[in-house]
Amino acid sequence: MESVLSIEKRNKVLLSMATLVHQGQTEILKANLKDMSGFDNNDLAMYDRLKVDEEKIAGMVNSLRQLAGQNDPVGVERFHFTHENGLEIYNRTASFGTVMIIYESRPDVTIEAGGIAFKSGNKILLKGGKESLNSNLVLVDLWHKALTEHEISKDWVQYLNFNREQTRDYLINPDQKIDLIIPRGGEKLIAFVQEHATCPVIVSGRGNNFVYVSDEADKEKALQIIFNAKTDKISACNALDKVLVNKKIPGYKVFIQTLIDHLKGSKVQVLTDEGLGHFEGAEPVSDEKQWYEEFLDYKILIGATESAEEAISFINRFGGGHSAAIISENKLEANNFLSAVDAAAVYHNASTRFTDGFQFGLGGELAISTDKLHQRGPIGLQHLVTNKWYVYGNGQIR
Template sequence: MNTLLTIDERNAVLRSMAKLVEQEKENILKANKIDLDNYSGDDLAMEDRLKVDDSKIKGMVASLEHLASQEDPVGVERFSFKHENGMQVYNKTASFGTVMIIYESRPDVTVEAAGIAFKSGNKILLKGGKESLNSNLRIVELWHQALKENNVSTEWVEYLQFDRKQTQEFLAHPTQPVDLIVPRGGERLIKFVKDNSSAQVIVSGRGNNFVYVHDQADIDIALNVILNGKTGKISACNAVDKVLIDSHLPNKEEFLKKLVERLSEYNVEFIADKTLEGKLENARPVKSEDEWYEEFLDYKILIGEVDSVSEAIAKINKYSGGHSASIISKDDQAAKQFMETVDNAAVYHNASTRFTDGGQLGLGGELAISTDKLHQRGPIGLQHLVTNKWYIHGNGQIR
């Protein structure tokens, strides 16, 4: 779009959208039921992300209302100085222009991620998966209604109803300007976008998150953090897949027994590294090293043993997705070493990795959780979905 909407226009559209999502709740749920009935159910995590219920609708409405209340992220002065020749120089935040969000399964992305991109002054291109088509199209209708109610062109939010081949072609040779692409989904989707895109891509990466139980761990905290991380929401990228237990942990056998008991209540499958073979009840051995790299998105957990903080750090840095890792320890020095050296977007001390989320970390919401180091790492909130621009005012200066 050529002209940036005013902040009042953007906020008005977001407030209208919040009201419409609330009013049209039953129609959204009906459309989502069609998608759920059509889904094969092969992938437990995808089905969980596909489902819309009252709680998710409330989350969508709250997200839109919160966005409408936030300061404008565009035009914020980051730096200024007066040049010796009299020019006044400013650096300010600026919108990207057009943001394409390509995602699997999650109809709430059609509301929340699109809302963040719209608030930060961008035109939105949405490409959802075929499994959530009915839900997505219904929500996009509401976006268009909200835009029309505020005399704003419906071109600001566009849904691309493409098949895989058309998507591949569009990524390589866009038929309209695309400044930024955000893939939201599994590793295959992210690789597909990176391999084919001619535009910049923010990688919303895989999880495969670790919990390290240090030899000075509080056992109750360790059990609760692992249980929450593994069973709280298996479809989340902040879920736990791997547990490393220090070989010097006092009462290690008792801890392992309790861990198996508590996770077994959720029918979690146990995989034992060779360091723990025969020590974990009902566990199968690791099939290959590939399982250490794998993000499970399922009720399964891989447990191994390490001899030191340094070994835990090395293992996490080798195998994790660069997302989140937690150390459970009463030793602040060990925690400091772990947090400073683990190469993840978010590192925790005595807390669950499930908090790696824009809403939980004070951003109000998120477009994605980036495992890239540029231009923003971890949850990408409203204030991060901007680039910058230099404004120089002179009165005839030449160099």
């Protein structure tokens, strides 16, 4: 296998893959229907992630074409200087080498994450969940057809059809050098990978995202943003879970009741903290642990706060480090909030649903990292690289 594929070859494979996915729509949908038939749809978030329809396939095709059109992230000069002894020293981006992606339920990860890893010059090991096996095997077969069409080894994209025990053994003792592992899924999956992996792991962590409604908020904006962030896509890690409302907001009780009514109209279960007060249609929160929970469901928890400082402290204690928003017309207050909240993405007067590689202009994402090393937030094409030093001399010795 070549150490680094040329950008021309990588792009040709991506464009061929886009064509194959488009042409193979019927086969993909048939395989996904087989996966769906064996799935208990009581888990709404998992059901939404597992299901593939024509819109999702169009998204896969669009993602591959966009990736093919983006600049090569490998070999980009980060900086360069000339040493006093004449050495020319460069730092340039470089591929990791072999990237393993472990994910649950989402067949589109086989395309989007696989495409980003491949475009950035990495060999890809895909370990999907058993619930999406039929869909994933069809998509990986298309990857192999695209590679073969351009006389490139199938080893560049491999699918690991392992059970839990086999996955554990592979993490402990892989049959090849793995440079990076990215788990995409729940906290149990992430903990499992971190426990057994023998190479660096980038954590695509939980959401548990917050919105703080300031006493200087535009209430109509607040209602629209909260409703969108909660109900637009409950299975997404950027969906809203918690709301904190400043008690000093004018018309506090009317605002809270209006918010609850809006949410209940979309069948959202509304939990409230005892400090908020009693409101019709809401249920009291039963356990403080629910403040830590990522719901991934039509469920939301609303609490009260006395100040932005209190809200910041609360979010930093309970939040998942993913996304948080402030609704306020006070720019100074908003900027203080954005600086002080410890999250990968912070928002002023906007929905948390925008924490997404495609929405941020990255052409998609491999994952959304809640780690601080080496990349935080959406990991796009530009971030799935490390760096390398190039030093050019003329006989210099130290």
